Each structure stands twice: as structure tokens, then as C-alpha cells.
Amino acid sequence: MNHQRRFENIALTCITLVAGIIWIFPLYWAFVTSIRSEDRVVSEAAGLLPDEFNISSYVDAMFNTSLIDWYINSIGTSLIITLVVLVTGMMCAYALSQMQFPGRRLLYGIVLASFMVPAQALVVPQFVLMNDLGLINKWGGIILPQLVVPVVIIVYKQFFDAVPKEMKEAVVLDGGGDYTLLFRVYLPLNWGITTALGIITFIMSWNAFLWPFLVITTEEMMTIPVGITQVNDAFGVAYARIMSVALLAAAPVVIAYLIFQKKVTEAVMISSGVKG
Amino acid sequence: MSGVKLTNVKKSFGEVDVIKDVSLEVPKGEFGVFVGPSGCGKSTLLRMIAGLEETSGGRIEIGGRDVTDAEPARRGVAMVFQSYALYPHLTVAENMGFSLSLARAPRHEREEKVREAARILQLTDHLDKKPSALSGGQRQRVAIGRAIVREPEVFLFDEPLSNLDAELRVQMRLELTRLHRQIGATMIYVTHDQVEAMTLADDIFVLKGGHVMQSGRPLTLYDDPDNRFVAGFIGSPAMNFVNGTVTGTDSGGITVQAEEGSLRAALSGPKPGEGTRVILGIRPEHLAPVSEGGLPVTVEVAEELGGNSYVHARSASGADLVFERRGSRDSLEGQKLHIGADADRIMAFSPEGGRLR
Numbered sequence A: 001m002n003h004q005r006r007f008e009n010i011a012l013t014c015i016t017l018v019a020g021i022i023w024i025f026p027l028y029w030a031f032v033t034s035i036r037s038e039d040r041v042v043s044e045a046a047g048l049l050p051d052e053f054n055i056s057s058y059v060d061a062m063f064n065t066s067l068i069d070w071y072i073n074s075i076g077t078s079l080i081i082t083l084v085v086l087v088t089g090m091m092c093a094y095a096l097s098q099m100q101f102p103g104r105r106l107l108y109g110i111v112l113a114s115f116m117v118p119a120q121a122l123v124v125p126q127f128v129l130m131n132d133l134g135l136i137n138k139w140g141g142i143i144l145p146q147l148v149v150p151v152v153i154i155v156y157k158q159f160f161d162a163v164p165k166e167m168k169e170a171v172v173l174d175g176g177g178d179y180t181l182l183f184r185v186y187l188p189l190n191w192g193i194t195t196a197l198g199i200i201t202f203i204m205s206w207n208a209f210l211w212p213f214l215v216i217t218t219e220e221m222m223t224i225p226v227g228i229t230q231v232n233d234a235f236g237v238a239y240a241r242i243m244s245v246a247l248l249a250a251a252p253v254v255i256a257y258l259i260f261q262k263k264v265t266e267a268v269m270i271s272s273g274v275k276g
Numbered sequence B: 001m002s003g004v005k006l007t008n009v010k011k012s013f014g015e016v017d018v019i020k021d022v023s024l025e026v027p028k029g030e031f032g033v034f035v036g037p038s039g040c041g042k043s044t045l046l047r048m049i050a051g052l053e054e055t056s057g058g059r060i061e062i063g064g065r066d067v068t069d070a071e072p073a074r075r076g077v078a079m080v081f082q083s084y085a086l087y088p089h090l091t092v093a094e095n096m097g098f099s100l101s102l103a104r105a106p107r108h109e110r111e112e113k114v115r116e117a118a119r120i121l122q123l124t125d126h127l128d129k130k131p132s133a134l135s136g137g138q139r140q141r142v143a144i145g146r147a148i149v150r151e152p153e154v155f156l157f158d159e160p161l162s163n164l165d166a167e168l169r170v171q172m173r174l175e176l177t178r179l180h181r182q183i184g185a186t187m188i189y190v191t192h193d194q195v196e197a198m199t200l201a202d203d204i205f206v207l208k209g210g211h212v213m214q215s216g217r218p219l220t221l222y223d224d225p226d227n228r229f230v231a232g233f234i235g236s237p238a239m240n241f242v243n244g245t246v247t248g249t250d251s252g253g254i255t256v257q258a259e260e261g262s263l264r265a266a267l268s269g270p271k272p273g274e275g276t277r278v279i280l281g282i283r284p285e286h287l288a289p290v291s292e293g294g295l296p297v298t299v300e301v302a303e304e305l306g307g308n309s310y311v312h313a314r315s316a317s318g319a320d321l322v323f324e325r326r327g328s329r330d331s332l333e334g335q336k337l338h339i340g341a342d343a344d345r346i347m348a349f350s351p352e353g354g355r356l357r
Helices: A002-034 A038-042 A056-063 A067-098 A104-115 A119-132 A139-147 A150-162 A165-173 A178-189 A191-207 A210-215 A224-235 A239-259 A261-271 B042-050 B092-102 B107-120 B136-149 B166-183 B194-200 B218-223 B228-233
Strands: B002-013 B016-027 B031-035 B057-062 B077-080 B154-158 B186-191 B203-208 B211-216 B240-250 B253-258 B261-266 B277-282 B295-304 B308-315 B320-326 B336-340 B347-349
Touching (some): A002 A239, A056 A067, A067 A104, A067 A150, A067 A178, A067 A239, A104 A150, A119 A210, A150 A191, A178 A191, A191 A224, A191 A239, A191 A261, B002 B042, B002 B186, B016 B042, B016 B057, B016 B186, B031 B042, B031 B194, B042 B077, B042 B154, B042 B186, B077 B136, B107 B136, B136 B166, B166 B194, B186 B194, B203 B218, B203 B228, B211 B218, B211 B228, B228 B277, B228 B347, B253 B277, B261 B336
Parallel strands (some): B154 B186
Antiparallel strands (some): B002 B016, B002 B057, B203 B211, B240 B253, B253 B261, B295 B308, B308 B320
């Protein structure tokens, strides 16, 4: 029995190790490519192991592209999106969970239904709308369509629904209203959820490509994922430079992930319905 | 001056009438207990007094003020919930001072009131702890402390001891009695446990199906119930009921043929005629083995409690009858004997449940 279990453990370890290598290889390859000179990248002599440490592509990316602008745009839009999505999502979920008004169920049905509409299906009408509002090539144009995140409303509602009714009644007897209830009781009770949803919303908006790619056409207004395409255009096929920008683009999210690893895992589990 | 007065209060949920025309009064400073089986409307009535349920009809007054349509926070009531409803993210002190912080009371006033409530409830050493670090009894005390800090005219308790174990429940019952004497506020307490009702109440209100079946001092309800329901609900073990037929009447009472035996019940009022069906009610402590007359029974089981025991016996028709014995050590199990009670200890009820006096 023990021998069999040991064999199973070794087999499982090997499988996960192989899967891990397959998963990490593109990242490893991007890093190895980014620290090679452009000539070396396309040379037949380039092997699997890092054979030089050349940071010229990083220097180029930092000083010969609009990387700093792209960083600012990405950080600015992602932070605003995260903040607004959390506040509006939370308030919407509170209303749907705790307040009695005509059409409440219908409204929740619409929220659920909108969850099922793919973002790609909306790009044309959204683009026309942003154009009519004069928001093309503006932060507003990037931000507005990304402010509706039904999963945030759904997750918050689930958690608000689970708060015991007596807690609400205790607040009412203590003289508190809906704002007291939401901001002084429900929100602090669900800080973990807010953090998790905040992280996942930030990562989603940081990584967003299709919409910012459509709504922004000037280089200085681009977000990082869109900016990567410009590195390609401006310098021809410069693999090392593309990889260095891609790694720099991913860096803040990777750092955030390493710091909040547990919370991110929790967020993914919550939003995929494993928990809650 | 009245503490809480309800006049013709009604509550309906759609077609269902949950509270049907209830009028009652808990005088200022008294401890009133609403007791009744599940679904009798006792918690709904309490929540209506708190303002957590709207009133479908009638009038609710607190301290002489009509509060029927007033907001819960403006009624001068504080409520202690069964689940405690403490805010888990706040410390004990913050929980207790929450209502004052909402009312923007000055910090020193808030701290002083919290400290005083903590002193009364022996929570001074726990003020900086979160509720999760406290035992069930301590959490319940924090919930009571939260109510005390508000200095309400009326304290409302919704089955506050149900989540505690038996030992702690007894201890908290005593603490509540002590607290009531100490602060002297009007208190209304909801429970389905008639022992809690008997031990805590100045006045008990027995509810059934949205009606108050009887109200009064605990011992009055115990000794002189108005109907079969109250007689059966108040008292543990419950009163024994025996169906029978009147076989004789005289100036002092009636003789009833029941369970292949005969019992006499003392009645001072009008007597039911011979052949009338009646229900006799006898408390376990009044029922005892008798040498002649009484009801023939077979003893099945005895619950030995040390000082006394409750003997469960079965009658000829299969009815379970319980009687109490004190200080006896001999087992009666399996024995056939006759049990009976003094005529003035036997109550008679009509088949509809009304008391025959």
C-alpha cells in the first residue's frame, strides 16, 4: 500500500513538474530573449540557456518608447476603474440584496444576463457611443465601458445576502440607516471580499487589450498592453525589445500578485463560484 | 405610568393573521414575558413593539407615547437578539458604544457609559476584545450591554438564552433578574421555555395562535389557569389530563368517572350535569398513590432526580400520567397501583378547553 502511494506521489509530482515547465517556459523564453541583443535573438547559435546579459532592449524600451506614458495611463485608468467598480458594484449589490423596491428581481435578472454578454459583442455600439461623447483617445473612453462588472455585483450580493438579518435590525435599532449599514457594518464585515474583488478588477483592467486598442489611437494615450504593439511598429520586428516591454508591462501585476497571492487565489475562487 | 401598552394590536402577513387583536400592558419597571409554542406570534409581537414589523391595526404606546408608526430608533427601545447580532469587526467597547457613536455623542460620555455598562455586566476586562474571542455567555452580556448603553425605556429580549448551554442559561437567568432589579427598566422577554418565563417574569403573557390566552403573575397562572392550554403549557413536567364523564354532583364539586376509576374535583361555581364530558387536570406534584379510589395505572419508568423522582405510569386507556415522589428510594417500576389527588387540587375543563371553576 505504502509503495503504491509513494509511486502515485512521484508520478503526480512528475506530471505537475512537466505542467509547470510547460506553463513557465514562455515566460522564461521571453526573459532570455529580452536579455539578448537583437542579432543574437535571430542567430542560429542562440540556445535554450541564457548566454548573454544585455539590457540594451530594456534601456531602449525605457527611453525610446512612450513606456512611462503607457504606465501612467495603465495605472491611472486601472485604479479609477477599480475604485468606481467597487463603489458602484457594492452599492448596487446592497440595493439588490437589502432594499425592497418594484422591479428588484428584474434588475438583478438584467445584471445576471449582462454577465453572459461577451465584451466583443459590445465593442461596436460602445465605440459609436464613445465617439458621440467625444471620448476617443481620452481616459474617459478607456474607463467608461469597463465600469460595468456584473461579477462584482453578484459576488457582493451573495455576501450581503449571507449577513444575518438581526445584524441589520440591530443597526436600525441603534439609529443607523442604509449608509451606516453599508459602510460601517457590511463593508468592514466583507473587507476580504472587497480586497479580492479589487485585485481581480485591477488585474482585469490592467490586462484589457481589445477595448483600449480600439478606443485609443495616439501613442501617448495608450495603455501598456496596447503600447506593446507600437514597439513592434516603430522598430520593425525587434523581438528583444518587444519581450522587454512585455515583461515590464507584466511586472506591476506580477509584483502585486506575489504580495497578494493568497487574496488573488481567493478572488478567482470567489468569482468562479467555488466559494461563497 | 405605563411602560408598554398594546391596544387591539393586529398583524397580518398577506391573508394570514399572525396577531389577532392583542391588548396588554406591561407596567413601567416590570418584567413581562411572552411565552408560547413556536408560531404563536410572540416574536412578531415583540418585533412590532420594537418597530421592526409594521402594525396592521391597533395602537402601541411606550411610556404613554403613541409609537405605532414611529421609527424603531425613536421608540426608546433596545433589543437583545437570540443570535446576539454583535458586530464581529468591532471590539466589545465599540459594539457597546455603537449607538452613541451614531448619535454623535461626545467621546467621554460614550466611554463613561460603556465603562458603566461593562462594570454592571462584569465585562471590564474584555472591552478591547473582539466578539469572536468571547464565550457564548460573555457575548450575550455584550449584547445586553449594548442595550444598557442606550438607556432605553424598554428592553426587549428575543429568546436571548436559547443558544446557551443549560448551565449557562440558569446562570444568565439569574443575572437577568439581578440586572432588572439593578436598573429597574421595563423589560419584555420572549421565550418558548416556560421555566424561563416562570423564573424571570413579574407578568407572564401566554400566547397561542396570535391571541393572549391568559396573563398574570407566574404563580397565578400556575395555580389558577383559565384554560386547558395555559394549564398544560405552564409547569414542568406538564399537567396530567384525563378525559372523563360526570357521574355525580354535589355542592362541593363533581365526581368524574375516568380511566376505569373515579376522581372528585372541587368546583365552587355552576356544576356540569351528570353525563357531561369533562377533562380533569392534575399537576404531577398533586398526584400520588392512594389506597382507595383513584385511577388504576401501571408504572413504566421513573426519572430519578435525587431529591425527587417523576414516575411515568400508563392508564388502562393508554394515557401517560406523571406523578412526583419525594425522597423515595424504592422502585415502583412494573407495579400496578391506584393514583389520585385531593379534590381541591384537581381542575376541571370543558371539552373545548375552558376552565370549570
